[in-house]
Amino acid sequence: MAFAVQFRLASSAPDYEGQPMTHQSAKRNRRQFLSQTSITLAAAGVAGLRSPAAASQASSAPARRRAVIRRTLGRTGLEVPIVSMGVMNANNPELLRQAYDAGVRLFDTAQGYQQGRNERMIGDVVSRLGVRDKVIIQTKVPFPRGSGDVKAEFLAGVAGCLERLQTNYVDILLLHAPSVEQMTDAGIVSPFKDLKQQKKARFVGVSHHSNQAAVLRTAAESGLYDVALVGFNVTNANDADFLAALKTAASRGVGLIAMKTQTGGRGRNLGVLNHTALLKWVLRHTEFATAVPGFTNADQLNESFSVAYGLDYTPEEQAWLADKNVQVALDFCKQCGSCLPSCPKGVDIPTLMRTHMYAANYANFEQARATFDEIPARASLGNCASCVECSAHCANTVVIAQRISDLKAMYA
Ligand code: SF4
Numbered sequence: 048m049a050f051a052v053q054f055r056l057a058s059s060a061p062d063y064e065g066q067p068m069t070h071q072s073a074k075r076n077r078r079q080f081l082s083q084t085s086i087t088l089a090a091a092g093v094a095g096l097r098s099p100a101a102a103s104q105a106s107s108a109p110a111r112r113r114a115v116i117r118r119t120l121g122r123t124g125l126e127v128p129i130v131s132m133g134v135m136n137a138n139n140p141e142l143l144r145q146a147y148d149a150g151v152r153l154f155d156t157a158q159g160y161q162q163g164r165n166e167r168m169i170g171d172v173v174s175r176l177g178v179r180d181k182v183i184i185q186t187k188v189p190f191p192r193g194s195g196d197v198k199a200e201f202l203a204g205v206a207g208c209l210e211r212l213q214t215n216y217v218d219i220l221l222l223h224a225p226s227v228e229q230m231t232d233a234g235i236v237s238p239f240k241d242l243k244q245q246k247k248a249r250f251v252g253v254s255h256h257s258n259q260a261a262v263l264r265t266a267a268e269s270g271l272y273d274v275a276l277v278g279f280n281v282t283n284a285n286d287a288d289f290l291a292a293l294k295t296a297a298s299r300g301v302g303l304i305a306m307k308t309q310t311g312g313r314g315r316n317l318g319v320l321n322h323t324a325l326l327k328w329v330l331r332h333t334e335f336a337t338a339v340p341g342f343t344n345a346d347q348l349n350e351s352f353s354v355a356y357g358l359d360y361t362p363e364e365q366a367w368l369a370d371k372n373v374q375v376a377l378d379f380c381k382q383c384g385s386c387l388p389s390c391p392k393g394v395d396i397p398t399l400m401r402t403h404m405y406a407a408n409y410a411n412f413e414q415a416r417a418t419f420d421e422i423p424a425r426a427s428l429g430n431c432a433s434c435v436e437c438s439a440h441c442a443n444t445v446v447i448a449q450r451i452s453d454l455k456a457m458y459a
């Protein structure tokens with residue numbers, strides 16, 4: 048109950064429909080949480096290495112005279128600019144219009160983002176601009192959690208998306224974060240085929256945060272999945288199995304789209320990440336047709352879209368990517384699950400780390416709450432034994448104990 052109250056107060060997520068969500072307590076909680084959790088990269092000695100927006104804009108000025116780079120999205124045949132828009136954290140319709148004017152053509156959203164307001168905003172803007180046939184709308188529906196008819200529940204979810212998006216078809220419909228088994232469940236395969244036949248979904252695919260190599264291989268082998276939305280960034284540089292699975296999927300015609308390219312956005316508001324370097328690093332992997340970095344203002348839009356004009360690194364970007372302090376300071380949770388055996392209570396640490404990312408890095412408390420709610424009680428904070436210091440260990444650089452502590456301060 049205490050969790051619910053705290054979450055409600057802290058729920059200041061993007062508010063497209065303009066509901067008043069400016070409760071002072073909520074603001075205070077968010078500020079406290081953000082200040083408590085802002086382990087700045089500057090402290091790790093990398094702040095001076097950032098190439099900020101101004102630098103990237105300067106470097107992109109001549110690039111802007113070049114053409115936008117486009118790639119083909121696998122077997123879909125869709126030609127897309129290499130930089131698209133992850134809309135999840137955006138709540139300003141004007142920003143969508145600016146993104147369209149800048150050249151963005153693929154917009155990524157989901158049924159659950161901002162409790163449906165995110166899809167409504169896209170539907171309104173696209174309708175107002177009259178550009179439905181010029182944009183690619185990608186949305187996601189999760190595998191139904193209820194005990195009823197999977198196909199019926201999934202189709203009902205898709206119908207809701209179409210209504211909110213004010214369209215009678217989506218270009219790309221993704222199954223959101225399923226298990227590998229759910230990807231080939233008849234309750235999903237059947238509606239996917241029906242929706243394509245009825246032209247309510249031009250193409251279908253999958254999006255996932257964890258177990259990504261297995262998801263990609265399943266997508267490639269099934270022949271059903273046209274697209275995969277994959278978390279991919281510089282922290283994956285040495286993940287041989289994952290990199291091999293990417294190549295396999297691409298060779299089988301699965302169109303690949305990258306998300307989490309900015310290592311979860313850590314530092315976006317702290318002014319310490321070199322976003323153009325991170326985005327270029329991802330897109331230099333030509334298995335990916337495009338990426339969906341999230342941006343919430345015009346500066347971030349311009350910074351991200353400058354990358355669409357050229358993928359050559361500037362000297363500053365090269366130096367930043369090569370800096371070992373940067374690698375350590377990124378402390379991005381790759382959702383690899385390696386920490387799970389080290390927790391004696393079976394707590395779902397990866398999903399808690401993702402909850403933390405949405406709250407601390409994106410300041411999207413609504414999405415944090417939704418992610419937290421995905422965790423069954425037996426694996427959530429309520430079942431955490433509150434070891435004096437969390438004994439779970441990260442295979443990478445994430446300080447799990449600090450984040451568990453942050454979450455307890457936030458939700459307990
Ligand atoms: S404190 Fe850490 S190791 Fe201990 S139960 Fe909680 S999550 Fe697991």
Ligand code: SF4
Pocket residue numbers: 379380381382383384385386387396397400440441442443444445447
């Ligand atoms: S906390 Fe570390 S070990 Fe656990 S899922 Fe994230 S990256 Fe992997």
